[in-house]
Amino acid sequence: MDYDVIVIGSGIAGTLAAINAAKTKKVAVIRKGYGATALSSGAFDIASRAGKRGRPFKGFVNLTEAIGNILENEQYHPYSLLSMTFSGDRFNEFTSMMKTIGDQFFNELASEGVRYEGSWENNMIIPNQHGTFKVTSFCQSSMTSGNLAKLMGRSVLFLGFEKTAIHNKTRAEFLSKILSKYGFASFKNISYANLNLHAHGIKCNEHDFISLAAMMDNPEQANKILSIIKQALDAMEYDHAFLPPIMGISNYGGVAKMFTDYFGERVSEFLSPPSSAPGLRLQYALDKLLVRHGINIIDGQVSSNNPSDTIKAITLSRKDGSSASLSAGSFVLATGKFITGGIVNTKVWQEAVFGLPVFIGAQPVQDAFPMNYLTDDPFDEQILFSLGLKTDESLRPVDADNRVVYRNLYAAGSVLSGYNYIYDKTGMGTAMITGAKAGIFSAG
Amino acid sequence: MDTTVYDVAIIGGGINGTGIARDCSLRGLKVALFEKNDLSSGATGACTGMIHGGARYLLNDIHTTHLSSLDSGYIQKIAPHLLFRIPFVTPVLKQDFMPKVYIELLETFFEAYDKFAPLKNSKPHTKLTKEELKALEPGITDDAIGAISFDEFGIDTFRLCAENALSAAEHGAGIHNHTEVKQLLTEGKEVKGVRVKDTFSGETRDIHARIVMNAAGPWLPGVAGLAGTTVKIRPGKGIHLILDRRASNIGIVIKAIDGRQVFMMPHDNTFIIGTTDDDYYGDLNNLWATHDEIEYLLQAAEHYFPRIREYRIMRVMIGVRPTLYAWGKNEDALYREHRIVDHEAEDGVKGFLTIAGGKLASYRLMSEEATDVICKKLGCKSTCKTHTEPLPGGHFIPDVKKLAKQYGLDPYVVSRIAYRHGSKTEEILKLTQDEPSNGNIVCECEPVIEAEIRHAIRNEWARTIPDLRRRTRLGTGSCQGRRCTVRAAYILGEELGLNADGIKKLIQGFIKERWKGKAPILTGKQLAEEELNLSTHILSDSLNVIIEK
Numbered sequence: 001m002d003y004d005v006i007v008i009g010s011g012i013a014g015t016l017a018a019i020n021a022a023k024t025k026k027v028a029v030i031r032k033g034y035g036a037t038a039l040s041s042g043a044f045d046i047a048s049r050a051g052k053r054g055r056p057f058k059g060f061v062n063l064t065e066a067i068g069n070i071l072e073n074e075q076y077h078p079y080s081l082l083s084m085t086f087s088g089d090r091f092n093e094f095t096s097m098m099k100t101i102g103d104q105f106f107n108e109l110a111s112e113g114v115r116y117e118g119s120w121e122n123n124m125i126i127p128n129q130h131g132t133f134k135v136t137s138f139c140q141s142s143m144t145s146g147n148l149a150k151l152m153g154r155s156v157l158f159l160g161f162e163k164t165a166i167h168n169k170t171r172a173e174f175l176s177k178i179l180s181k182y183g184f185a186s187f188k189n190i191s192y193a194n195l196n197l198h199a200h201g202i203k204c205n206e207h208d209f210i211s212l213a214a215m216m217d218n219p220e221q222a223n224k225i226l227s228i229i230k231q232a233l234d235a236m237e238y239d240h241a242f243l244p245p246i247m248g249i250s251n252y253g254g255v256a257k258m259f260t261d262y263f264g265e266r267v268s269e270f271l272s273p274p275s276s277a278p279g280l281r282l283q284y285a286l287d288k289l290l291v292r293h294g295i296n297i298i299d300g301q302v303s304s305n306n307p308s309d310t311i312k313a314i315t316l317s318r319k320d321g322s323s324a325s326l327s328a329g330s331f332v333l334a335t336g337k338f339i340t341g342g343i344v345n346t347k348v349w350q351e352a353v354f355g356l357p358v359f360i361g362a363q364p365v366q367d368a369f370p371m372n373y374l375t376d377d378p379f380d381e382q383i384l385f386s387l388g389l390k391t392d393e394s395l396r397p398v399d400a401d402n403r404v405v406y407r408n409l410y411a412a413g414s415v416l417s418g419y420n421y422i423y424d425k426t427g428m429g430t431a432m433i434t435g436a437k438a439g440i441f442s443a444g
Numbered sequence: 445m446d447t448t449v450y451d452v453a454i455i456g457g458g459i460n461g462t463g464i465a466r467d468c469s470l471r472g473l474k475v476a477l478f479e480k481n482d483l484s485s486g487a488t489g490a491c492t493g494m495i496h497g498g499a500r501y502l503l504n505d506i507h508t509t510h511l512s513s514l515d516s517g518y519i520q521k522i523a524p525h526l527l528f529r530i531p532f533v534t535p536v537l538k539q540d541f542m543p544k545v546y547i548e549l550l551e552t553f554f555e556a557y558d559k560f561a562p563l564k565n566s567k568p569h570t571k572l573t574k575e576e577l578k579a580l581e582p583g584i585t586d587d588a589i590g591a592i593s594f595d596e597f598g599i600d601t602f603r604l605c606a607e608n609a610l611s612a613a614e615h616g617a618g619i620h621n622h623t624e625v626k627q628l629l630t631e632g633k634e635v636k637g638v639r640v641k642d643t644f645s646g647e648t649r650d651i652h653a654r655i656v657m658n659a660a661g662p663w664l665p666g667v668a669g670l671a672g673t674t675v676k677i678r679p680g681k682g683i684h685l686i687l688d689r690r691a692s693n694i695g696i697v698i699k700a701i702d703g704r705q706v707f708m709m710p711h712d713n714t715f716i717i718g719t720t721d722d723d724y725y726g727d728l729n730n731l732w733a734t735h736d737e738i739e740y741l742l743q744a745a746e747h748y749f750p751r752i753r754e755y756r757i758m759r760v761m762i763g764v765r766p767t768l769y770a771w772g773k774n775e776d777a778l779y780r781e782h783r784i785v786d787h788e789a790e791d792g793v794k795g796f797l798t799i800a801g802g803k804l805a806s807y808r809l810m811s812e813e814a815t816d817v818i819c820k821k822l823g824c825k826s827t828c829k830t831h832t833e834p835l836p837g838g839h840f841i842p843d844v845k846k847l848a849k850q851y852g853l854d855p856y857v858v859s860r861i862a863y864r865h866g867s868k869t870e871e872i873l874k875l876t877q878d879e880p881s882n883g884n885i886v887c888e889c890e891p892v893i894e895a896e897i898r899h900a901i902r903n904e905w906a907r908t909i910p911d912l913r914r915r916t917r918l919g920t921g922s923c924q925g926r927r928c929t930v931r932a933a934y935i936l937g938e939e940l941g942l943n944a945d946g947i948k949k950l951i952q953g954f955i956k957e958r959w960k961g962k963a964p965i966l967t968g969k970q971l972a973e974e975e976l977n978l979s980t981h982i983l984s985d986s987l988n989v990i991i992e993k
Contacts, residue, residue, distance in 0.1 A: 039976065041984050130930040132985045162881055170937045170947070177944035178990050194881075273926075273980035338971035345967045346753060369735040370966035376732070378959035378981075379952070379988045384966065385978060422978045423988070 003028045005442045006314065006328040008302050008353060009342070011037035012428055013413025013435035014334035015286040016105065019293045020439030021332070028296040028326070030316060034283055035340035036414065037431075041128075041271045042245070042278025044116055044138035045421070046098075046429035047079075048123045061123045061149065063137055067095060070426065076361050076390075076418035078430050082437060084393050095120070098429065101436045106138070112285040112292075113253030115141040125149050127158075127242060128271040129209075131171040132178065135425065139271075140278050142247050142256040146240065146268030148179065155189040157238035158270070159229070161212070163204065167192035188239070193232065200228050209244045213277030216248040216255050226258055233267070245269040245277045252281045298326075304354050311406050314353075330408040330442040333389075333397070334435060335415050342415040343387060345370075351389055351415065356397050356405055359390040359417045364400040381423045388417035395438045412438035446651060450476045450618075452818055453638050453653035455625045455667050457481075458488035459601065460799050461659035462608035463811030463830075468818060469615035470833060471826035476651055477609070477617060478640050480624035480663075482911045484605035486728075487661045488804065489914060490763020492684065492718060493711055495519050495527060495805050496596040497564045499557050500705075509560060515809050516564035516597060518831040523604060523838045525866030530598045530709055531567075532695040533591040535577060535584055535748060543589050547571070550592045557594060569594045581692050583749050596695070598711050601804060602914040603864050606904055607835040614836060621905035628656060628670045634794040635671055635787075644907065655818050658798040662728050662764040668798055673791045675798050676769035679725070681762070683733045684718030685741050685965065688758040688922040691715040691749070700744035704776050708745055712917070714758070717745050721775040724764050731762040733964045756969040758922060759961035768801040782810050784817055837866030851876055853883055857891055864896075864916065872899045886935065887928040889921020894935060901939045909933060909954035925958050926977040930985065952991045955981065 004025035007018045014029055021027045047066035070079050071091055083094035099120050106116045118124060118138030124147040127133045133148060160167040172190045180186045197204055202225065204212050216222040225246075233241055247269060248255030259267055271278070290297055300318040304311065313327035335342030335353060344352045348366045351357075357364055360373060360383050373384035389397040395410045412434035414421060421427030452468050454461045457479025465477045479485075498512030520527050536547040554569035561568050572591045577584060609619045620640065627639035629650055637652035658667045658675075668675040695709030708717045720737045738760060745752040767775075768783055782802030787793040797817060802810050812828045819826065842862050848855035851873045862869045875895035876883040882895040900906040900915040909925075909932050912918045918932060919925035933950040936942065942950070966974055981987045 036975075036979075040979070043984075045983075128984060130985045131934065132930075132987065132990060134984050134986055163884060168934065168938060170934045170942075174934070174937075174944050174947055178948075181944075196880075271984065273984040274976055338975040341972065343971075345971065368967060369964075371732075371735070371964050374963045374966065376960075376963070377993070378955050378963075379991055379993070381988075382978070385975065422975075422983045425983065427983070 001327045001329060003296075003326070003328040005330050005332065005439075006030060006326060007332040007334060007439075009035065009334035009336060009340070009413070010286065010290065010297065011035050011283075011334065011336060011413060012286070012431035013438070014332070015290060016101075016432055016435030017332040017334055017410075017412055017439035017442065018290060018295045019108070020436050021443040022293045022295050023443070025443045028298055028328075029290055030298045030300060030302055030326075032299070032301045035336045037286065038279050038283035039274040039339065040279040040282070041134070041274060041276050042140055042282050043126065043134060043136040043143075043271055044118070044428040045425040046102075046120075046137035048135040048137065048425040049423065061125070061135060062121070063119070063123050064095070064121055066123075067091070067098075070424070074419070074424075077424075077426070078416055078418055078434050079426065081391070081393060081418065082433060098433055101433055102429075105432060105436075108289055109282075109285050112288045113251075114281050114285040115253070117141050117144040126271050127175060129244065129273060131174045133175070134271055137429070140252070140256075140269075140281065142259065142269045143245075143271065143278075144268070145265035146242055146270060151187070151240050153188055154239035155191070155237065156187050157233075157236060157241040158190075158192045159232070159241055159243050160192070160194045161204070161244065162194045162196045163198065167194060191236075191238070193236065195228060195232055197225070197228065200224075202228075208275070209246050209272055210249075210275065210277050210280065212244070212246040213249050216246055217251040219251070219254070222248065222251075222255050222258060226262070230262060233263075239266070241267045242270045243267060245272050247277075249277050249280045250284055302353050306354070306406065309404075309406060310408055330410065330444070331406075332438045332442050333409060333411040333415055334413045334438070337385070337388060337414040349387065351397070354406070354409070356389055357399055358387055360384070360387050361418070362390070381420060383420065385422055386417055386420035388415050390417055394441050395434060408442075410438040410442050446649060448474070448652070450474045450651065450653040451822055451824075452476075452655045452657055453478065453651055454657045454659055455638065456486075456659035456661055456663070457483040457605070457609065457619070457621065458486050458659065458661045459484065459605050459608070459804055459807040460661070460802065460810060460814070461657075462605050462612065463807045464657060464659060464799070464814050464818075465612035465617050465619070466608045466615075467811045467815035467828060467830050469612040469617040470829045471815060471819060471824060473818070473822065473824060475612060475617035476620065476653065477612065478620045478623045478625050478638065480622070480643065482621055482908065482914060483609055483619075483905065484602045484914055485910070486663070487763050487765055488601055488605055490682070490684070490761050491601055491804050492707060492716065493598050493601045493804070494530070494596055495599050497557070497560050497566065498805065499594070502553065502557055509557070510563075511809060512805055513560035513563040515806055515831075519599070519808060520565060520597065522831065522833065523599070523607065523835045523866075525837055525841055525863060526599050526603050526607070527597045528599075528712070529595055530695045531593060531595045531693075532697055532709070533572065533577065533580070533593050534697040535588040535591040537585065537587045537748070538589050539587060547590055547592065554592050554594050564597070566595045581694055581696070583692060583751060584696065585748055585750055588748075598709070600712065600864065604835075606915055607837055610836045610904065619905055621911070622907055625667065625670070628796070630671070633792055635796040654795060655821060656796050657814065657818065658796070662766045664766055664798055664800055671787065671793050671796050673787050673793055673796070675785055675800055677800055678723065678767045678769045678775075679728075680721050680765040680767045680775050681724035681731070682719035682721055682765060683737045683741070684716045684761045685738065685757050686759050686761055687715040687717075688756045688970075689713070689715065691752065691755050696748060698744055698748040700740060706741065706744050708749065714920075715755075716761075717741050717752075718761075721765075723775060728764055731764065732960060733760040733762050735964070738965060753968065756922070756973075757965045757967070758924065758970060759958075760965050761961060766800055782806075784814050786817065837864075837868045839867035842867060842869045847873060851883075853893070857885070857893055860890060860892070860917075861896055872896050875899065886931045887916070887918040887921065889923055889927075890917045892916045892918045892928070897932060897935050898939060901936060907936070907940065909936065909950055910957045912936070913954070919954065919958065923973060924962060924977065925954060926973075926980050929954050929981070948991055951987065955987070
């Protein structure tokens with residue numbers, strides 16, 4: 001046998017599975033590339049369903065309550081599924097398990113230079129590039145001082161860059177108006193400014209912040225850009241200033257420290273929609289974690305053709321065109337949903353590697369017309385995006401008759417059904433906890 | 445109160461309405477045009493976008509082919525920037541009835557069509573062997589035994605329509621976008637004008653005109669009803685599938701399962717497959733594609749181009765044709781003829797005309813004919829100039845490389861502006877000198893810069909993001925508005941002085957409009973894009989909380 005455990009996918013779910021299995025077993029991770037974790041905003045959602053359309057979200061800032069609602073009302077959610085194994089107080093036992101796994105994971109990330117902050121009681125409200133906001137549970141440390149719930153009544157300043165996102169009066173007023181509508185006192189003052197980096201001899205022609213963040217990885221460039229920002233901000237009045245997420249990617253820890261050393265908590269990064277530097281920071285930290293835990297990372301695509309109820313080996317196709325058969329005692333599928341091609345639809349809906357059947361809730365889904373699972377209003381919750389694998393309590397995929405398909409195959413992350421991370425905002429939490437548990441289960 | 449008495453009030457801002465507005469204005473008539481939604485937002489914007497020479501009429505109506513080819517040549521002269529050549533092949537498959545005879549018959553047919561080729565600057569046909577066909581387009585099925593080639597021209601219909609409106613406005617016409625005609629002003633049996641309502645402000649006013657021209661496309665029976673008259677049409681719904689890239693650089697003429705002719709062809713930087721043709725009696729303002737329609741086209745395409753399902757189908761475009769009424773015919777057997785109804789002669793209602801039917805390729809000719817009728821009624825002796833006078837952007841083709849260098853912009857960005865605006869390109873580029881941020885890219889797929897957006901708002905009657913989409917192709921690329929929707933909303937908000945609620949409405953309007961075209965085809969690779977799109981708009985931007993139902 002080549003490995004004890006082979007994990008397919010290296011996002012949050014795959015990495016958590018691999019490092020948990022690697023505590024006792026020989027593990028390899030196979031991936032065809034980076035996926036949804038690397039593309040994400042880097043914000044770490046545990047639970048914050050926004051509720052009905054247009055409904056004030058203030059009550060949903062309470063994270064504990066949001067998790068409680070899921071365990072009580074959403075029987076197919078992986079949180080609920082995993083809480084079934086507890087015999088006592090499901091809520092307390094589940095949340096304490098989640099906290100243990102989470103705190104441990106955040107410690108590991110911090111040791112790789114990406115520190116996450118937040119609390120297990122309350123979510124934060126972080127503004128973003130589009131002039132709106134996101135309710136989320138944990139954020140990279142350069143963002144958390146920008147929690148809008150704590151900045152009401154203060155003077156905030158949005159700093160942008162000409163050639164990237166331009167802030168203007170319309171945008172600043174928009175954020176102010178929508179926040180006040182949702183029950184928050186207004187800001188004392190909201191202002192904006194845009195820096196012209198070109199005028200300072202810094203060439204940046206990109207339309208997103210990733211190239212600027214990558215530029216900041218170079219200490220010399222970082223110092224230059226920081227001094228331009230210092231000069232600009234020191235000349236302005238504000239209680240808190242927001243910057244785009246540009247504080248480095250691979251040298252995030254170092255760059256973020258340069259900013260806190262000078263500004264303290266008066267400056268933070270706002271969120272940017274995918275793809276963003278914070279998503280890449282997270283992914284790079286995961287890669288380092290895999291290496292540190294002695295896990296083999298193999299690049300290539302996996303396929304399988306297993307007639308029996310146990311998978312002995314999978315086929316690896318490498319980018320150079322060569323292929324190999326790799327055997328293992330058990331396998332973890334952490335291939336993601338549509339972004340990564342974990343779930344596909346050509347003529348029928350199915351899981352991509354093993355051809356497993358997929359579900360929405362308890363319903364098997366095969367037929368192809370997407371409108372059967374979508375409403376005509378794009379702002380409604382679209383159940384098509386909860387499509388995925390159904391599993392037993394050990395996270396093993398089952399068929400329409402609830403029979404385990406392969407005795408030694410476990411699944412984690414957004415390849416699973418039962419939750420809709422876009423709407424219930426449990427994406428990172430679910431990936432983390434199902435990943436960790438799948439790793440533990442697969443190691444036996 | 446507007447006491448002006450216009451010569452002509454035109455209802456409908458599609459290609460017929462704007463075409464007639466241009467012709468009337470060039471002939472010196474005083475024109476006001478009213479469009480309830482946006483220019484080219486109905487049947488015009490959903491058509492295949494071809495200025496063809498009318499090959500299908502060759503067997504029964506050679507006169508129509510002659511006129512169509514002649515007009516294709518005229519349109520190339522007045523809008524040289526907007527047209528692009530599409531080389532076509534008609535493949536013959538071994539499953540076709542007597543394929544070897546069929547290909548000979550096809551060749552004879554296209555030999556006859558070659559006679560019209562010089563009129564429309566086309567190349568004559570060639571007969572391709574199986575090997576030549578495969579070399580030209582390797583994606584075509586191995587079942588093909590050969591093909592006949594010919595060529596036609598594609599056009600950006602949105603721009604064609606906008607440029608006709610712009611030309612009309614340059615010659616004094618009033619173009620009233622997002623202004624709905626609620627009522628016709630009548631005196632006895634005579635139509636004297638229209639009562640219109642601005643769909644944004646709700647403001648209502650009366651416009652007096654000597655002639656009211658009903659050019660409302662599929663909505664025309666409703667408008668005719670306002671005058672107490674009846675014009676019947678046979679509304680035919682048609683859909684097109686749009687791929688995110690050019691699956692081929694040549695157009696392919698294919699046959700669907702029922703033998704109907706369907707086109708697969710490059711259009712601009714996309715590839716379209718269409719169309720269907722089905723009687724439609726549903727809501728004209730809320731069109732959705734069905735599973736059957738989509739599968740019908742995919743099956744047809746797959747028959748000739750086996751790997752088509754592996755491509756990324758980005759969206760489906762849906763429209764309703766205002767086809768002339770006929771009983772006892774299949775949808776496809778209906779002629780694309782047009783008719784100008786003089787309601788004075790037919791119903792005894794003076795001052796009211798209706799134009800029905802027709803096709804994009806002959807819009808100019810139809811507009812000329814309609815304007816002739818109007819002129820006769822008004823006693824105007826001027827003659828038509830629309831075939832010789834260039835459209836506003838058609839005076840010359842600008843030097844893209846030179847302009848890019850001069851304004852410090854990416855040549856590709858400038859080339860796209862030059863395609864859409866022709867000789868007016870520099871007018872837009874100049875805006876980047878007033879304000880450097882006007883050079884910023886808003887829509888990264890196309891790409892579209894801020895200057896072009898501001899130009900469309902200031903000079904081309906754009907008031908919503910779908911309007912900007914039609915003027916500039918903003919949001920039509922592979923991300924379907926993921927990155928540009930919110931950005932565009934702020935620019936519109938700034939230009940139009942909108943408050944937060946106004947901006948919310950803009951965002952909601954565009955996302956809803958995109959969704960109609962995306963949701964029914966959310967399969968294959970586009971699913972990945974949509975997960976990313978929802979991750980942006982819902983997961984990250986919380987728009988589902990911010991935008992009320």
